Amino acid sequence: MTNIDRRQFLKNMGLVSGGVLLATSPWFSAFSEQKHSIGSKARIGIIGPGSRGQFLLSFLVQNPKVEIVAICDLYKPSIDAALKMAPKAKTYTDYKKLLEDKNVDAVVIATPLHLHYNMAMDTFDAGKHVFCEKSIAYSMDETLDIYNKYLQSNKVFFVGQQRLFDPRYIHAVEMVHSKKFGEIEGIRAFWHRNNDWRRPIPIDATDKQINWRLYSDCSKGIMTELACHQLQIGTWAMREIPNKVMGHGAITYWKEKREVWDNVSCIYVFDNGVKMNFDSVLSNKFYGLEEQILCNKGTIEPEKSKYYFEEIPPAPAFLQMINDVENAVFGSLPFAGTSWVPETANSNDGHYLLDKKPESDGTSLLLEAFAEAVITGNQPPLIAEEGYYATQLSLLGHQAMAEDRTLIYSDKYKIEYLNHKKQTVF
């Protein structure tokens, strides 16, 4: 996406006027008028160009302000695939050697979760900017350490939470913040699939190498891989962090060798009593994935790109008449009160958030913002903090389920939500 395209994108969003966009999504300030000289580039190295890493690379290599200068992976097929996209990059098998490379300004970390901690800490220590895939780290302490390391550095820190740049989500949250739907009364997030979450194992690899998500010392399963995206939407919409969580996790269907749950359910509670539910079942995909933001005057479903007002216009008079007649004939039908509308029916078709289907899920803009931030040294507000809390909450939920008890979110892990330390240009 070039600068011109981006301007068009923002225009299409209808969010550029009156600072509305920056109020709801302050990380867009990465795109405000930049002072860097024409021709300056972000020289990026990537550690772990596997499935996600290659997807990220596919956008990075299209950005004229980015040069992919280094690639590191232990697995040759990943290196080979990355080299096809960035043939001039130097290759490494030891990430510490990549960090010694003076041509590398910034590092994208797209390795399995349990490796993020050392890689992110070492990257800041090497004096380089960090883009770390979600979740940030395997434990809440590690996540806090990385965040503190970032604060002490004069480097930028981005996390792979692409919905922050997804037009559907930006528009949805902007509408929520404008109080168009009244107050948030509940958030229901779910991510259901019907597959075993296994990848086929090539002959030159081990199961753990490929299916690390299913091993409890590498990943916290559904919570760190899926929930962390959706919990971030809840806190972004609420502009607040929940303080309490309870839940249950189990393996109910995929009982072959795996160490992480295939069926989880958590309730996060905000101070005002509003609840955010997260559910995931890997053996029924009927409801798919969504974050439903329930407000007293309406409901928003950003993934579907739709919103619904509570009060729907009355049906045309003749339809009501037919209903009345049918009611008289079939008087025992379970209608609620005197209304002709059955209470459980969802006959509200709602409205679309955007005029047309968005072309991007936000990943390309997120990476473009990262490149801008690397070139200017200017960290956009809240982007690190959104990523931080998304990881913390997914880990807290996992812990509550593992310990089978209600947990309070400890003050120890609370950071200043509006941490604008990094807004100055260094």
Ligand SMILES: NC(=O)c1ccc[n+]([C@@H]2O[C@H](COP(=O)([O-])OP(=O)(O)OC[C@H]3O[C@@H](n4cnc5c(N)ncnc54)[C@H](O)[C@@H]3O)[C@@H](O)[C@H]2O)c1
């Ligand atoms: N933001 C998103 O929507 C999204 C989507 C998918 C994955 N992810 C995240 O991306 C990360 C990677 O997931 P994936 O699905 O690409 O995994 P993957 O297994 O496909 O890729 C990981 C890569 O890291 C390499 N690797 C492992 N150990 C290494 C080491 N010590 N040094 C260098 N390279 C090493 C592997 O060989 C592999 O190429 C995870 O954190 C995951 O949560 C994010």
